[in-house]
Amino acid sequence: MAAEGDRVLSRKKLDELVKQVTGGGHGDGPSLTPEVEESMLTVADTFVDQVLNAACKIAKERGSKSLEIRDIQLTLERGYNIRIPGYASDEIRTVRKIQPSNAWIAKMSAVQAAKVTGGKNQE
Template sequence: MSEPGVGQPGKRTIQDLVAELDPRVTVDHEMESYLLARADEFIDSVMHFACRIAKHRGSDQVEPRDIQLHLERNHNIRIPGFASDEIRGALSRPAVEVKPKNAGGTDKSKKKKLNPEAAASLRAARVAAVQNARGMGRD
């Protein structure tokens, strides 16, 4: 069997890649075989996951976003030139709608301070609600 990259146009060997970084460094055949095996395992893993994602989407075709999702989520690899913001947005989108802190129309800067009696009454009501909720969980 011939060595990878030899006699095959467009194919490069690990040694070719290393020589681009530092021409003085060499990679022996055993190490090159090991690195190629790890690269094959990585590609198999990525493609297996991408196929599962495509199937989950109801498609029989793998799209770049399927591969990108796996690379970003499991390997923290971002590929420039793809819509990674769309993928990242889908990953970080909350499952439930979160209301803004000012949802009730109140402006905190204009909030009035309660008098001490009203504050104590409000605190007592909150404590009672917490105790009631704890008591309901024990039943």
């Protein structure tokens, strides 16, 4: 088990977050079991590690020796679809191109073929 100082999120902050999300009052609201608490703390640590590792790779690809906020923003936007409000990310606009399914492509081809062949009036 890791010490409190080694964690990204403290048990106290996690408890406050649970109370805030669940609307629990002071002390009598829902709480997490120790196993779930430990699991959530591990998930938070893993998430931060993954984001920072990916952001460092992006910074390295840019040829920089220092990590910048835009590296973290890019990682969060592209990898997790998370946008942080308050930070200008106009220069980092990421667009995900949607790949149509084969069924959709076949339907659209059939529609186009019907337009070409079936659109003429036959008497």
